[in-house]
Amino acid sequence: MSEVLVVVDHADGEVKKPTYELLTIAKRLGEPAAVFFGSPEQGDAVAEKVKKYGAAKVYVIDDAQIKGFLVAPKAEALQQLVEKTSPAAILLPSTFENKEVAARLAIKIGSGLITDAVDVQEGGVTTQSVFAGNFTVQAKVTQGTPIITVKPNSAAPEESEGAGTVEAFAATISDGAKTAQIVATQPRQSTGRPELTEAAIVVSGGRGTGGNFEPVEGFADSLGAAVGASRAAVDSGWMPHAFQVGQTGKTVSPQLYVANGISGAIQHRAGMQTSKTIVAVNKDPEAPIFELVDFGVVGDLHTVLPAATEKVKERKG
Amino acid sequence: MNIVVCVKHVPDATADRKFEDDFTVDRVGVDGLLSELDEYAVEQALQFREKREGEEITVTALTVGPEKAADAVRKALQMGADSGVHVVDDAIAGSDYIATSLVLAKAVEKIKADAGADLVICGMASTDASGSVVPAMLAERLGLPQVTLASVIESQGDQIRIKRDNEGSTEVIGATLPIVLSVTDQSGEARYPSFKGIMAAKKKPLETWSLSDLGVDAGEVGLSVAWSQVEDTTERPPRTAGEIVTDEDGSGAGALVDFLASKKFI
Known part of the structure; x- marks a missing residue:
């Protein structure tokens, strides 16, 4: 069974719920493999979390060369991982940043892209909600490796034991991808309330x-x-x-x-x-x-x- | 210096938007207009020019779309852009993000050869497809730094700094021109065209280019070669009318809580 790459949504190693939703969806398309951009020291802890939702592999990509720049380095790293693993599909949590990563990846690997899916069925048919929620659209990627960004709350996370084998993936980031520099980051203070997009x-x-x-x-x-x-x-x-x-x-x-x-x-x-x-x-x-x-x-x-x-x-x- | 602003002509979001039989967006049956979110891009281009008095800066508004899409460029010209380019070709109809970004990138390259393209500005999303992916694709294709979703834009010489809201943080991004920039609706109210602006726009150059002008093969774009295909569209059934109560002497709170309890939210 082909791997389905799932980009892990996390805050400093703390895995977020949309990750489990995406792993659940990935099982409909193939064998889930989590992709963690972060500190290699956190790889094992992340693997412990995602294997409970069926991740057979966990690719850990050291983000030391990546996190200081916008979008382009992540797309480059994913391109290299796709070339190595030939996955059946790539799923990303539908944030603005991930949509842009997906956009650049689509051009790089010559693959179709579907954004903001609220469901993905076996065979890769996606559902999107469009025109301010007045229509739903069924669509499918017909070229290359389907790249799909999926909105939070699109599936109920289903537990299932995966091997969770950690594999470090060394990506080579070109200088050309390091041109939009993150000069400063100010984390927003936590309100202690649930996150807006994930809340019931x-x-x-x-x-x-x-x-x-x-x-x-x-x-x-x-x-x-x-x-x-x-x-x-x-x-x-x-x-x-x-x-x-x-x-x-x-x-x-x-x-x-x-x-x-x-x-x-x-x-x-x-x-x-x-x-x-x-x-x-x-x-x-x-x-x-x-x-x-x-x-x-x-x-x-x-x-x-x-x-x-x-x-x-x-x-x- | 020349700034290229990408603008899209979209069906009015407050009208009854629909799909055609081939599942493409109905762009004929519903009145169109310049996408509201692109007005902010035009505004930022004009402000960039105005802040740099003494420098020679021009603004070119660029659109890709059917005949009526020229109206989006005209609106940008009325707001204050100096010239317009409309890429129109029957073969483009039904293009996905991939093909749209290809045509835009080729058009930017052609503008660059004629007038320069030191700064390419886009809105954060279109109000019809809402993908927010074309600016990133454009940066990828043009090989330019991608500086996206800006809410505050500052520049000095060829250095650009923006502030943006990310998922859990506020970020400052820095890059060196030329870049692709996208701006949000937080970047500043867009101006209305003045009467003078509307009159002046009639005399501004608006060029129409076809795919062959850009050296793009018709077989690379359009619905039939799109890398994703829509299989079906369904109109969501209207929500059934709910119960509305009027709060009298505090009755509203009780009724509200009773309703929430009946639905097991409490």
Whole structure:
């Protein structure tokens, strides 16, 4: 059985959930092989994690020559790994950075590329959600080695024991790939809340918060949810861009999405319309968001949310 | 110095966007316009020029697309770009990212030979395909540094520095011109064309190029040779109307929590 390369999503060696989702999907296409860009010392620990989800091999690529530059070195390293392993497919978690790595890799190895898949079936047929979630598209790579970037929450991770054999892969990075230098990196402070794109519940606030996100954050915390924001709230400087849900921010597809003081413009819908259950609180009964909801409250979020937060806490005891 | 801004003509996102029978995007039945996210790219090109008073800097707006796509270039000219290039050829219809980036790269090379291409600026994504991959492909094909998803752009001489939001961090990226740059909607509000700008645009040069002008073989592009193929498209059924309650004397919170509990979210 051919290998399916899965690029590991991690933060400083801490493997993230989308990795397990991709390994689960990879089993439908061949034998999963994880690709870890990071410190070689962390390779064994990563292997212990990913082998539980079926990784037969774990290619460890030392990122010392890679991490100081944008995108191009990773694409080069993957090209060399593809040449060595002739995989059946390459799966990457669909982040902006990985989409760009995939883009350059596609040109390098002469292969078709599919971005932002929400499902991949046996045979490599992908599903994408397009036009702000109004259509789904089935597509397939027809040239070369399929390169597919897959969105978080696209599969329920299934455990299965893999060999998890660690193999160091020495990539040669050309000077030409080291031209866009990462001069400084400032890690964002952790909020202690779940990550927006991976969370089962997202509670968001928009213009209607008037800049006060406390009711939104309080309600989110009572539900164990991630906090999101509309573009209006981000443009007003009330929340950092990293929290933006929508076309130019994060696309989320949680079990539950609660939109508070958000009108529901198309740009916002594009980022949340595929959520399983949608709830909205908004003062304006005519707000377009109410066309999407399973349940809506016409009311002021500043009174509804604190009261709802108390009630949730009571129920949870 | 010449700046090339890549612009795309897309179906209006607020209209009823659809697919054709061959699963390509319907670009005829829905009104099109310059992709909103490319307006930010045009804006940054113009600001780059304005910040460097005294230097001779021109801005060329470039698009690839059917006849109507010229409107995207015209809008860029109205905003303040100096000249436009529209690559149009029936053979291009249905091209994937791979072929689109090939045609764009060849067009940039041709512009470079005539006027230079020291800085290529793109929007962060199109509002129709939303792939965010063409800027990276363009950098790969042109062999230029890729500086993408910029929210703040600064430059001095041939040195460019940008700030960007990555997954878990904020980064500063540095590179030396020439580069391919992509900018986000955080980079700064795009200007509206002034009346003067609209009138001036009518006199600005807008060239139309075909594939043969670029030395691209028609067999390298288009739907039939795309490296990925759409097999089906399905319109998502409209969401069934939900229950809407009006908050009166605090009733809304109770109803909301009851609903969440009934769905096992609590």
